[in-house]
Each structure stands twice: as structure tokens, then as C-alpha cells.
């Protein structure tokens with residue numbers, strides 16, 4: 001027999017299981033509240049389901065014990081509820097991270113584990129075999145969830161993801177260690193087994209609370225992120241707005257990407273020529289359709305790291321990154337020609353129009369974004385003065 005560190009009388013297991021059930025119910029309600037408020041986004045329903053399956057399994061277990069002597073079902077229902085909970089945690093993480101759900105393999109795996117757990121008891125194996133099996137399966141499922149969160153954490157960082165990473169890490173370890181310490185080699189006498197098990201129940205209760213807390217923090221940070229993107233997006237075209245442009249360029253600088261990228265950053269200010277005439281002749285709705293059309297066209301002219309922006313009214317901008325001054329002039333010319341060739345279809349009929357473009361490159365790494373935009377704007381107005389439908393470059 002290996003020595004066990006738990007040399008104290010067993011805590012009352014039925015009471016602990018009741019507390020476990022109550023905490024799981026409370027955490028389920030908290031998480032459902034969050035899911036309701038966010039209309040079920042970010043996998044909240046799965047996470048609420050993870051708490052619900054623990055609460056429900058314990059509820060069924062205590063109800064069965066109240067009405068009949070311990071049976072196979074009574075013994076396995078809690079274990080199987082635990083595996084189901086781990087499946088739902090994994091699906092919640094996948095939904096939160098926007099990964100394809102692919103629930104079938106996880107559900108099949110959990111089904112086979114449940115079958116194995118019931119079969120073990122039916123074949124007369126002791127309870128610890130069934131418990132260790134379901135706990136190991138839970139540890140494995142949570143390992144997958146941990147891996148997904150770890151990848152997201154490496155890209156995004158942040159306190160909420162760090163906490164979720166920690167909670168999942170601890171919960172993988174707790175499931176695996178509980179499985180190990182349930183074996184007779186570790187547990188030794190049945191008295192020790194009960195004492196160890198009751199300590200694990202306390203750990204699991206603490207983990208449930210920490211998990212709900214991490215879930216709510218994740219949700220909060222995600223809501224903040226989507227609020228920011230709403231503030232940064234122009235509703236008519238779906239492009240970034242002026243604030244979005246400034247924030248993105250600012251973030252690029254903070255990340256130090258400026259050293260390489262910013263010296264090759266080019267801002268192009270783009271303004272429709274005589275847009276007032278389009279509105280006057282075809283109506284405001286047709287004008288809006290043209291603005292949306294230009295938005296789509298700009299997106300087709302930028303790479304994933306570049307920015308396409310509606311600065312306001314009929315003024316747009318593009319930020320190309322890592323291009324030379326000569327290439328920037330060619331890109332702007334190509335853009336001007338594609339707008340001139342484009343036939344914008346609107347409810348008032350097909351409309352053709354032209355744009356004037358002013359481009360500017362940063363004079364130095366320290367040049368303020370506003371100054372850079374101001375010089376591009378000055379070049380744009382030069383293009384307007386010189387006759388429109390042309391590209392001018394700021395020096």
C-alpha cells in the first residue's frame with residue numbers, strides 16, 4: 001500500500017454530494033442568466049449544460065437513494081453525469097472560440113465510456129473501476145478543451161483566458177488524480193478511500209465555482225470586444241470607421257510592427273467626384289448603394305493585413321502595409337481605374353462614377369496618425385483641384 005496524505009476522518013460524503021449538487025445548480029442558474037442575456041452566444045448554453053448535468057446527475061442519484069436501495073443506476077449516474085459535463089465543457093469552449101462544433105466524436109466517446117462504466121459494475125467489478133474510468137475520460141475530454149484554450153490564449157492573452165486556462169488545467173489534474181487515488185493501490189483501506197474521496201469532492205466544488213467565474217469573465221471580455229468592434233465599424237458599408245482606422249494603426253505601432261510595416265505603410269484617401277450630383281439625380285438610396293458598392297470594391301483591393309475604411313460621408317481610405325512608394329502609386333491608379341470601370345447597380349439603375357485619390361507615406365516612425373491623414377487629405381484636395389478622377393501623392 002502506498003502512503004496517502006489524507007490522515008483525517010472522512011467528511012460526510014452524502015452532505016458533500018448535496019452541497020456539490022446545490023453549487024452546480026447555482027452555477028447553472030448564473031450561467032443560464034448570462035446565456036439568456038447574450039442570446040446564447042459564445043457557447044454559454046453548453047457551459048450552463050455542463051453545470052446542469054452535474055446538478056441533475058446528483059439530483060437523480062439522491063432521489064433514487066431515497067426511494068430504493070443502492071442499485072447499479074444509483075452508483076453510475078453521478079459518474080456518467082460527470083463525463084457528460086466534460087463533453088459540454090469541451091463543446092462550450094469550441095463554440096466560444098468559433099470552432100466547428102463536431103459534437104459527434106465527443107458524444108460517441110462519452111457514450112462508450114458510459115457503457116464501459118455500467119458494464120464494469122454489471123460484470124461485478126468494484127465501484128472504483130467505474131469511477132476511475134469515467135474520471136479518466138473526463139480528464140481526457142477536458143485536455144482537449146485545455147488545448148483549444150491554450151492556443152487562443154497564446155494569440156489573444158488576457159486575464160479571462162488565463163483564468164480559464166488555469167481552471168481547466170487544474171480540473172484536468174483533479175480528474176486524473178482523483179481517478180488515480182480511487183485505485184486500491186493509492187486508497188489502501190476503504191476508510192482512506194472515503195476520506196480521500198471527500199477531499200476530492202471539496203476540490204470539485206471549488207473548481208465548479210472557479211469554472212463559472214472564468215466563464216462569466218470570458219463572456220464579459222468577449223462582450224467588451226464586440227462593443228469595441230461595433231464602435232469601430234461603419235454600419236452602411238461594414239468597413240472600419242475613422243476611429244477604427246486610428247485604433248488599428250495605433251495598435252500596430254504599440255506591437256512594434258511599425259519598424260518594418262509602418263515605414264512601408266501607405267494611406268490613400270479616396271473621395272467620390274461630384275457625389276452630390278448622384279444623390280440629386282438618383283436619390284439618396286441609390287447614393288447609399290454606390291457607397292456600399294465602393295466598400296465591396298475596396299475590400300477586394302486590400303490584403304488581410306491592410307485596412308479599408310469609410311472616413312465619413314463619401315470619403316474613404318485604404319491603408320496598404322509593407323508597400324514601396326512606387327507600388328503605392330500603382331495600387332492607387334489601379335483602384336481609381338477599377339472604380340471608373342465599375343457599374344454600380346442600384347434601385348435607380350446602373351450608375352458609373354469616378355474617385356479622386358490622395359496618397360501619403362509616413363515621414364518618420366514618430367509622425368502622428370492625424371498628420372499622416374492630414375497630408376493624404378491635402379493630396380486628395382490637390383487631385384480635386386487638378387481636375388478630379390486622378391491620383392496625387394503627398395511629399
Ligand SMILES: Nc1nc2c(ncn2[C@@H]2O[C@H](COP(=O)(O)OP(=O)(O)OP(=O)(O)O)[C@@H](O)[C@H]2O)c(=O)[nH]1
Nearest residue numbers: 271272273274275276277279284285287288313314
Ligand atoms: N447617399 C448618401 N450621401 C451622402 C452620405 N454622406 C454624405 N453624402 C452626400 O455626399 C455629398 C458630398 O457632397 P460634396 O461634399 O459637395 O462633394 P461632391 O459632390 O462629391 O463634390 P467633390 O467632392 O468636390 O467632387 C453630399 O450631397 C452629401 O449629402 C451618405 O451616407 N449617403
